[in-house]
Amino acid sequence: VINSESATAEPVAATPETPEPDSWRIGSLEWLAVVLVLLLLVRNRLAGWLSGPGLQTWTTVFVSVMVQAVPFLVFGVVLSAVIAVFVPRSFWARALPNHPALAVPAAGMAGVILPGCECGSVPIAGSLIRRGVTPAAALAFLLAAPAINPIVLTATVIAFPGQPQMAVARGLASLVVAVAMGWLWLRLGRSEWIRLPRRPELDDGSRARAFWAACRHDVMHAGGFLVLGAAAAATINVAVPESWLQSLAAEPVLSVLALATLAVLLSICSEADAFVAASLSQFSLTSRLVFLVVGPMVDLKLISMQTGVFGRRFAARFAPATFVAAVLAGAGVGTVVW
């Protein structure tokens, strides 16, 4: 089999760009076939190996996180392909204020109208930057969209009956973090930290072809990192029993940090995290607010996807900074409200 297919592939900056030798060798298609046949052969034993209750729960949670995220991932990918292929660059120049410092809050507010999970907003933000939107504004959008859209805020109102101030505080603190991170990027951010994959197929050929190429690439790329994040979240979900947390609930500072860390590790989608927060009833409302502010902005699956889409150097700086900003904003707003 000639390896010509993989030689025509486009580059990804996250992986080293080593040339493939033009030689006869077994390609990925053949490996895939071999793996599938082997798995079909051991299929009946597979269920037996995974029958321990912990492992079984892990598999269930892993598959659920993926199934839950698929619609959001696919629609986010399609929207980002539309932005990359069909929306002209001039549109963004007209739609957003010219001055970057003003474009940041405008992009943050634009997050309100895009209902969706965080998995969809990562490829969309990548597309926006590629189409000439200032990175600060795209990052404000990335943080705001999953945190303050109407679906998430409605879910928060339902999860905290009789406490509508929780949803208000959540929206407010999240918007503050998104805009603050955008402005922080304007002051301190360096464009070389963001390494978007080069995408030659977007600039030539027919638009339909570019559209499907962008869809394929983003599904495989963002989806692969989503699998990593889902596996990590499932591991935490199974390995950390809730009773560990309860001992921290009485300490005001520790409880905030504990729930902030839990939000990062659990990687629950933003439409559901309010229900989880509501059930952590021994924790103070402030620490639960921090849980709701941190979760949609920094979590394992997001860090994994940001590493893939924007590069390692970006994620290593952006995720910790966002975490600190989200904890401070959540704790600050919580202290004022309660």
Next chain:
Amino acid sequence: VNRRAQAIVMVLFGGAILRASLTDVYLRYVKESLRPFLIAAGLLLLAAAAMTLYYELRSGGEDGHGHGHHEPRIGWLLILPALGVLLIAPPALGAYAAGQSGTALAAAQVESEFSPLPPGDPVPLSLMEYATRAVFDQGRTLDGRELRLTGFISPAPDGRPMLTRMTVACCAADGRPIKVGLSGMAVDAPVDTWVHVIGVYSSRVEPDPVNRADVPYLEVTSWQQTTAPRRPYE
């Protein structure tokens, strides 16, 4: 991963999502309301795979661009969830997950006024309904009625079986148990079996060992083993 292999991975992944959402398997993982979106996402994945193969075959695998570069290798990982659904189809959360978290009653929406139960004995009730009425209304609307609850068996800390059901807000990753203790007639079914339990309100309440929230009890008069319901979560 070359483009043809990517197309196969997308077919597997999209096919797995479609298969789960066209049968009842998806109900083990997510809410019923997600179904139309799952079907649409599965179809879009299949369309992307078909278009990839179409362009790939039309150009004979040589379009003259980007020679000597990798496609994202990470995309291989997508066959894991695809095979997880197609080959294993793991069961809904059960007693193990229920034992790890505290009862979800703390997050329950409490009505100020509980309406009377519908007529007929025994009345089928969800565990959440029974628990909220028992704990927040001191069982006023439950007194003197014969009640039927359906759930699976999970072990209580004292070793006696507890009736349990998981609630899910979004997907099984946020699943929380609702627990109801069983007193009266002994229910000696193994852990994780589904049972119908018929009984009457009991005023006994014990704290959940995980989050100290209230776990109400039911005085069992009879019980019967059953199969898992179509919707495993409440």
